[in-house]
Amino acid sequence: MTESSPSLSAEQGRSAVLAFALLRGAVAAGLGLGSIAVLVMVLWISSPASDSSPGGALHAAAGLWLLAHGAELIRADTLSGVPAPVGLVPLLLAVGPVWLVHRAARDVLVPDEGRPVPSAVGAFVMVVGGYLLVGAAVAYYVRGGSLSVDPSSLLFPSAVVVTGAAAGVWTAAGRPVGPPPSWAPVSLHEALARSRFREYAGTVCRSAAAGVSVLLGGGALLVAVALVWHAQPAQQSFVQLSGDWAGRASVFLLALVLVPNAAVWGAAYGLGPGFALGTASTVTPLAFSGRPALPRFPLLAAVPAEGPGTVLNWSAAAVPVAAAATIAWFTVRRAAPPHVAREEAWSPRETALATALAAVGCGAGTAVLAAAAGGPLGTRALAEFGPVWWLTGAAALAWTALLGVPGALLFRAWRLRERGAGGWWRMGRVPAEPAEAEAAHGAGASGVAAPGKAAEPEKAENPEPAPESGAASREPGGNSRRWWRRFARRDGDEAAGPAPGDESVPLSVGSPGRTPVEASPATGEASVAPVARMAVPDEGEDFAPYDFLPTDPWHERTARPEEAGPSGNT
Numbered sequence: 001m002t003e004s005s006p007s008l009s010a011e012q013g014r015s016a017v018l019a020f021a022l023l024r025g026a027v028a029a030g031l032g033l034g035s036i037a038v039l040v041m042v043l044w045i046s047s048p049a050s051d052s053s054p055g056g057a058l059h060a061a062a063g064l065w066l067l068a069h070g071a072e073l074i075r076a077d078t079l080s081g082v083p084a085p086v087g088l089v090p091l092l093l094a095v096g097p098v099w100l101v102h103r104a105a106r107d108v109l110v111p112d113e114g115r116p117v118p119s120a121v122g123a124f125v126m127v128v129g130g131y132l133l134v135g136a137a138v139a140y141y142v143r144g145g146s147l148s149v150d151p152s153s154l155l156f157p158s159a160v161v162v163t164g165a166a167a168g169v170w171t172a173a174g175r176p177v178g179p180p181p182s183w184a185p186v187s188l189h190e191a192l193a194r195s196r197f198r199e200y201a202g203t204v205c206r207s208a209a210a211g212v213s214v215l216l217g218g219g220a221l222l223v224a225v226a227l228v229w230h231a232q233p234a235q236q237s238f239v240q241l242s243g244d245w246a247g248r249a250s251v252f253l254l255a256l257v258l259v260p261n262a263a264v265w266g267a268a269y270g271l272g273p274g275f276a277l278g279t280a281s282t283v284t285p286l287a288f289s290g291r292p293a294l295p296r297f298p299l300l301a302a303v304p305a306e307g308p309g310t311v312l313n314w315s316a317a318a319v320p321v322a323a324a325a326t327i328a329w330f331t332v333r334r335a336a337p338p339h340v341a342r343e344e345a346w347s348p349r350e351t352a353l354a355t356a357l358a359a360v361g362c363g364a365g366t367a368v369l370a371a372a373a374g375g376p377l378g379t380r381a382l383a384e385f386g387p388v389w390w391l392t393g394a395a396a397l398a399w400t401a402l403l404g405v406p407g408a409l410l411f412r413a414w415r416l417r418e419r420g421a422g423g424w425w426r427m428g429r430v431p432a433e434p435a436e437a438e439a440a441h442g443a444g445a446s447g448v449a450a451p452g453k454a455a456e457p458e459k460a461e462n463p464e465p466a467p468e469s470g471a472a473s474r475e476p477g478g479n480s481r482r483w484w485r486r487f488a489r490r491d492g493d494e495a496a497g498p499a500p501g502d503e504s505v506p507l508s509v510g511s512p513g514r515t516p517v518e519a520s521p522a523t524g525e526a527s528v529a530p531v532a533r534m535a536v537p538d539e540g541e542d543f544a545p546y547d548f549l550p551t552d553p554w555h556e557r558t559a560r561p562e563e564a565g566p567s568g569n570t
Helices: 010-046 054-068 091-108 120-141 155-172 186-194 197-229 231-241 245-257 259-271 311-335 348-373 389-420 434-443
Strands: 073-075 084-086 147-149 275-277 281-283 287-290 517-519 526-528
Touching: 010 054, 010 091, 010 120, 010 245, 054 073, 054 091, 054 120, 054 147, 091 120, 091 155, 091 245, 091 259, 091 348, 120 155, 197 231, 197 259, 197 311, 197 348, 197 389, 231 245, 245 259, 259 275, 259 311, 259 348, 259 389, 311 348, 311 389, 348 389
Parallel strands: none
Antiparallel strands: 073 084, 073 147, 275 281, 281 287, 517 526
């Protein structure tokens, strides 16, 4: 069908692709709405004593779909007759719409045979537009029902849709982490180019995500332990809320979609600020104060007992400690990776800066999750329900920064120290021999041994050559040379003893650059002996031995006449 279809012009092809992107956004919104509607209708049909019509069930499904995007609903059927807000968003229910809009924006930009690929901006705008058109229609549909939407709260669902679509476009482009935009100053571009911006940005994002994940996992673990500890009250509340299997299934599904919210509440509890159970009650590890407005629900049965906290409550602080250690470890994994020389690792300043930025990202992510996990459930006592987002984010930042930065520096020092011990071959040098290090320490900056500490001259008999590679030569000033800066020597050359009448100590073949030290017979003090020419094997009368010329500017170029070699050179 593609081959037989008439060819389109460039303008017609572009319009068709943009219309296809708009349709994909509307389909993504329809899939999310349809899945919730099917679930609500099944529960309504299976309920033996339903007090609502099919229209009421569809209104409830549409309201739940808007609530999953973060909109605030208004519940009109209350005992007091005063409409009550419902702003507690089930986070597990919000995963579906975000994933659908993300997939729609990603698939539009995937190349397909016979279909041109739109631009990233065009695909983003059309997918978001199609999704928001369906959202506006649903908001108009629920107007005047038992669960209507607050018009002022529709801004947050729009932000959720925009974020999901932007993530889909970024994924389709390969998740690039590039330099700043073109309108940024040139100095910023140059600084980021020198500081390996891509590498640092990727490390910071991964470390922050790992820290948030550990906080959520630790909070979920705290909730699970509390539910096991209060198993009997949780079971009683579950049974009392519903009598038939359809009602119990509804309660179970509601508790299931609120599990991520409970994990965020547990993380806020471990961080210290805790969460509010109404306007007059706060739950923290230190104390459970006030009079809670606690409705019957299985997850709420896991809250601690009222009164001051105990050692078991204080042990919840292990959650932020584990998050800080995770951020430090993920940063050091890239700052000092295995099988990399010490010189190629990040500096302590770079490691600390990356860890601090990851802590900022962890605090920001925790604050966003805390804001989404709580919300009002009424107008009076339940007007505040859940963690305070800015306190939770600040506590996450403080814990991870104060513990993560020193922990990252300690991890870095440990890994580099472990690598340096016995791993000198990775850095191209070997440790100095004890005798050589002692001689260099006594020689000082001028290369002359200290008084009373004369170094022993090297043995001329059977000299042992130094290793051919990996050994560092020692200059008179104590500076080490790398192996690739050694003097070149002839293949097969061997060390020879001193020439007759020559009192100086010859240089060994494998140890170039050493300055022999001898004791003066008159004073007994150590002095630097002149360097004699290196002896070479006899290769005939035409062979003339060569001398090593001095390379150091402070080298003594004069010698005593009795210390001259056979050729008259020192």
